[in-house]
Amino acid sequence: MHGMINKSIEDLVTINFGADKWEAIKAKAGIKVEAFVSNESYPDEMTYGLVGAATEVLGLSVSQVLFAFGEFWVLHTANKGYGDLLKSAGRTMPEFLDYLPLFHTRVALIFPNLKPPRFECSDRHPDRITMHYFSPRPGLSAVVSGMLSGVAKLYETPAEITQTQFKDKGADHDEFLVCWGDSIKK
Amino acid sequence: MTGPQTKLDREQFAELFPFHFVVDREMRIIDAGDVLLRICPGITIGSPLANAFSLFLLASPTLHIDREYLIKHKSTLFVFKSSSSDLMLRLQLVILGDPERYIFLGSPWVRNPTELKALHLVLKDFALHDSTVDLLQLVQTTSTSLHDAKQLALRLELNRNELKELVDTANAPILTVDLLGKVRDWNQTTERLTGFSKADAVGKQFVEDFVNEESQQGVRKLLDGSLEGVKNARLEVMLNTRDDRKLLVIFSASPRHDALGKVTAAILVGHDITELDEYRTTLENRVADRTSELSLANAELSRVMRSKDDFLSAMSHELRTPLNAILGLSESLCEGVYGGLTDRQSKSINTIAESGHHLLSLINDLLDIAKIGAGKMELEQSTDSVEDVCQSSMRFVAELASKKKLRMSLVIDPNGPVVHADQRRLKQILVNLLSNAVKFTFEGGSVTLETKCHLERNVMEFSVVDSGIGIAPQDLERLFSPFTQLDSKLSRQYAGTGLGLSLVLRLAELQGGTVSVKSEVGVGSRFTVALPWKSSTSDIATNDHAQDQHATEFSAHESGPLILIADDNESNLLTVGDYLRAHDFRVIEARNGLEAVKTVRTRKPSLVLMDVQMPIMDGIDAIENLRGDMSLAAMPILALTSRAMVGDRERCIQAGANDYLSKPVNLKQLVQTIRNHLNVGPPK
Numbered sequence: 110m111h112g113m114i115n116k117s118i119e120d121l122v123t124i125n126f127g128a129d130k131w132e133a134i135k136a137k138a139g140i141k142v143e144a145f146v147s148n149e150s151y152p153d154e155m156t157y158g159l160v161g162a163a164t165e166v167l168g169l170s171v172s173q174v175l176f177a178f179g180e181f182w183v184l185h186t187a188n189k190g191y192g193d194l195l196k197s198a199g200r201t202m203p204e205f206l207d208y209l210p211l212f213h214t215r216v217a218l219i220f221p222n223l224k225p226p227r228f229e230c231s232d233r234h235p236d237r238i239t240m241h242y243f244s245p246r247p248g249l250s251a252v253v254s255g256m257l258s259g260v261a262k263l264y265e266t267p268a269e270i271t272q273t274q275f276k277d278k279g280a281d282h283d284e285f286l287v288c289w290g291d292s293i294k295k
Numbered sequence: 296m297t298g299p300q301t302k303l304d305r306e307q308f309a310e311l312f313p314f315h316f317v318v319d320r321e322m323r324i325i326d327a328g329d330v331l332l333r334i335c336p337g338i339t340i341g342s343p344l345a346n347a348f349s350l351f352l353l354a355s356p357t358l359h360i361d362r363e364y365l366i367k368h369k370s371t372l373f374v375f376k377s378s379s380s381d382l383m384l385r386l387q388l389v390i391l392g393d394p395e396r397y398i399f400l401g402s403p404w405v406r407n408p409t410e411l412k413a414l415h416l417v418l419k420d421f422a423l424h425d426s427t428v429d430l431l432q433l434v435q436t437t438s439t440s441l442h443d444a445k446q447l448a449l450r451l452e453l454n455r456n457e458l459k460e461l462v463d464t465a466n467a468p469i470l471t472v473d474l475l476g477k478v479r480d481w482n483q484t485t486e487r488l489t490g491f492s493k494a495d496a497v498g499k500q501f502v503e504d505f506v507n508e509e510s511q512q513g514v515r516k517l518l519d520g521s522l523e524g525v526k527n528a529r530l531e532v533m534l535n536t537r538d539d540r541k542l543l544v545i546f547s548a549s550p551r552h553d554a555l556g557k558v559t560a561a562i563l564v565g566h567d568i569t570e571l572d573e574y575r576t577t578l579e580n581r582v583a584d585r586t587s588e589l590s591l592a593n594a595e596l597s598r599v600m601r602s603k604d605d606f607l608s609a610m611s612h613e614l615r616t617p618l619n620a621i622l623g624l625s626e627s628l629c630e631g632v633y634g635g636l637t638d639r640q641s642k643s644i645n646t647i648a649e650s651g652h653h654l655l656s657l658i659n660d661l662l663d664i665a666k667i668g669a670g671k672m673e674l675e676q677s678t679d680s681v682e683d684v685c686q687s688s689m690r691f692v693a694e695l696a697s698k699k700k701l702r703m704s705l706v707i708d709p710n711g712p713v714v715h716a717d718q719r720r721l722k723q724i725l726v727n728l729l730s731n732a733v734k735f736t737f738e739g740g741s742v743t744l745e746t747k748c749h750l751e752r753n754v755m756e757f758s759v760v761d762s763g764i765g766i767a768p769q770d771l772e773r774l775f776s777p778f779t780q781l782d783s784k785l786s787r788q789y790a791g792t793g794l795g796l797s798l799v800l801r802l803a804e805l806q807g808g809t810v811s812v813k814s815e816v817g818v819g820s821r822f823t824v825a826l827p828w829k830s831s832t833s834d835i836a837t838n839d840h841a842q843d844q845h846a847t848e849f850s851a852h853e854s855g856p857l858i859l860i861a862d863d864n865e866s867n868l869l870t871v872g873d874y875l876r877a878h879d880f881r882v883i884e885a886r887n888g889l890e891a892v893k894t895v896r897t898r899k900p901s902l903v904l905m906d907v908q909m910p911i912m913d914g915i916d917a918i919e920n921l922r923g924d925m926s927l928a929a930m931p932i933l934a935l936t937s938r939a940m941v942g943d944r945e946r947c948i949q950a951g952a953n954d955y956l957s958k959p960v961n962l963k964q965l966v967q968t969i970r971n972h973l974n975v976g977p978p979k
Contacts, residue, residue, distance in 0.1 A: 144447040148440040190439045193408035194431055197418050208419060219433050
């Protein structure tokens with residue numbers, strides 16, 4: 110997993126719950142890494158271990174932790190890490206979402222070892238879009254919900270995110286419907 | 296306005312090259328991509344290219360764009376700088392079919408996402424094939440990683456400083472020694488203790504320069520072990536100091552590893568034990584002094600104890616000699632040897648005899664306790680019938696028991712028919728316990744001697760059970776202390792030395808045994824002596840090497856002549872026997888003539904003291920029987936009798952006795968007579 114993900118979990122916990130909680134989570138997950146480096150690749154088990162330990166230490170459910178992480182990832186980590194580049198991906202939320210598949214493709218080309226997920230867009234409308242999420246890693250759809258929610262907040266666009274297809278219920282990938290503007294009012 | 300001469304229409308061309316522009320022969324802009332037109336307001340269709348851009352060259356001022364220069368350098372990468380903004384375009388000149396149309400293809404030169412924003416560009420403005428976006432993403436993530444690495448380095452630096460501070464301020468000498476034996480680190484405490492600064496120490500040989508000669512070999516081994524991976528090896532090390540003070544440190548050495556796990560140095564963490572060592576030395580000296588004082592005191596105590604024992608021994612012997620005379624004469628008087636006595640005289644003589652016996656037992660007990668205390672009591676181990684030992688012991692108290700109308704009984708455990716012990720001492724134990732039981736049991740009561748063999752524990756128990764007055768729980772503790780009778784009233788009521796139970800305990804312990812007691816006031820008491828026991832005599836012989844060794848030593852020591860005393864009177868056996876033992880004779884006993892004959896045949900004594908009047912077979916018959924055996928012809932037999940009647944001497948001599956002594960016998964004279972017959976002198 111991309112080091113930035115683990116760093117993001119660290120920041121999420123440290124900023125919202127305190128450094129002692131982060132040390133407790135690290136200890137519980139048995140992780141002895143002093144600090145994560147963004148572009149390094151770390152074993153997926155490490156990230157899953159951190160999430161599992163975080164649920165125990167923080168007293169939250171797995172989906173709560175993952176959703177919070179998804180939002181935090183966009184609003185804090187990616188915003189900080191990619192900065193203007195992130196904003197350059199689109200002037201508006203729809204533009205950003207439309208560009209997201211290409212963004213991940215470029216990441217995959219730059220860091221072939223990181224195995225980033227793949228996004229696709231379909232059913233583009235002025236007030237809604239369908240996002241398709243493909244990943245070999247199980248159980249992370251709540252992260253995507255959180256990220257989409259984070260993107261809406263980043264562009265200050267009220268939006269509703271609904272997961273319409275579930276990989277863990279047999280579908281070949283997860284699917285999300287993002288609505289804004291008039292489609293919400295309806 | 297027409298598009299470039301390709302099969303692509305203008306829109307398709309613009310999508311592929313959003314930042315392109317086309318100029319004519321006069322260097323006027325005749326077309327441009329929409330994105331370029333949007334971000335670069337200086338570009339106007341039909342206007343000269345030179346109005347919008349200047350040419351950027353390394354190491355030169357910007358150049359005015361002219362056609363000849365561009366044509367001449369058309370194979371190079373051109374960088375055009377916008378006249379109206381910070382935009383710089385990296386461009387390639389392409390001349391397609393129409394030689395009068397120059398097409399410039401390229402994209403903005405941006406080095407980071409911030410510049411992108413400043414130029415009002417978004418990623419979608421770039422063509423998909425344009426790697427500028429990838430480069431920006433790469434630059435951004437690399438920059439982030441660099442930032443992370445800096446943060447990590449900062450954090451590690453902080454940790455390192457904290458660690459260094461910890462090591463420096465630790466109140467323990469800490470240093471590292473590399474593979475070449477050179478000092479690599481040297482903390483402040485080491486500086487303070489040795490007086491050598493870190494600058495003095497680093498790079499120098501630790502062992503040769505800082506370790507006292509006497510500790511050098513040990514430290515080399517310690518370091519070698521540590522550099523081979525041994526952890527936490529400890530050693531007391533004498534270190535050199537700048538002012539030649541003594542400095543003793545106990546070091547714990549462990550290997551230090553690099554990132555690849557290779558040992559690079561040994562880390563020594565120490566503890567200054569100089570003061571502790573001084574305390575230890577002082578303490579050891581004091582202990583040595585005290586030990587010396589104690590040794591002297593012990594020697595003095597031993598001398599005093601020996602003196603006490605010698606005194607007791609001498610006094611006892613000296614007391615017993617006249618006492619034997621008193622007892623013997625009393626017995627003779629009672630038996631009418633010196634004529635008839637009035638009732639009053641008889642009572643007085645009996646009182647003298649009883650008092651004499653009491654005094655004798657007191658002296659004997661005292662002597663035994665003194666011997667045990669001095670470690671001089673030696674045991675003569677033998678294997679004998681349990682029943683014989685018990686019967687013999689019970690006989691000793693039979694008379695008194697009969698007088699008190701006590702029911703006496705003996706219960707022998709068939710699992711333990713024999714016992715390996717010093718029979719005389721075992722009998723002494725049992726007689727003491729039985730005497731007490733008889734003494735403290737009211738008329739009509741009962742006394743039982745029972746044995747119990749615990750095969751699983753290899754223990755033989757002898758218990759004396761009475762229905763006597765019993766002992767209160769609070770008195771049990773001091774029961775075995777010498778000179779203790781629990782109730783002063785009892786002392787008056789029941790005669791006794793107060794030494795009996797103390798002696799029982801010591802004799803039992805001497806044989807590796809224990810004594811226990813259960814008692815209830817008004818109900819009775821049970822005294823139990825537990826002795827080590829083996830299932831067979833052969834086991835004892837093979838397994839109890841210590842006892843065999845002891846027996847051998849005993850035999851070597853007790854090498855005096857073996858004397859058989861045949862007498863049915865227990866007091867006489869005790870009195871004469873003890874006296875002879877005291878004069879280095881070995882003594883065996885028989886209680887009637889028949890037993891005497893059997894014992895002579897099996898034990899082959901050096902001399903026999905034969906009482907004339909005995910049950911079952913009297914002394915005269917026994918002497919005759921023995922003299923009938925030619926192999927015993929050389930064995931002296933001395934007849935002893937209290938009758939002193941005319942003709943006794945002749946009857947005895949005629950039966951085969953070598954000599955005749957009438958009771959009360961003078962014990963000194965008896966010993967002299969025995970020596971004369973055996974032709975031996977007094978021991979040296």
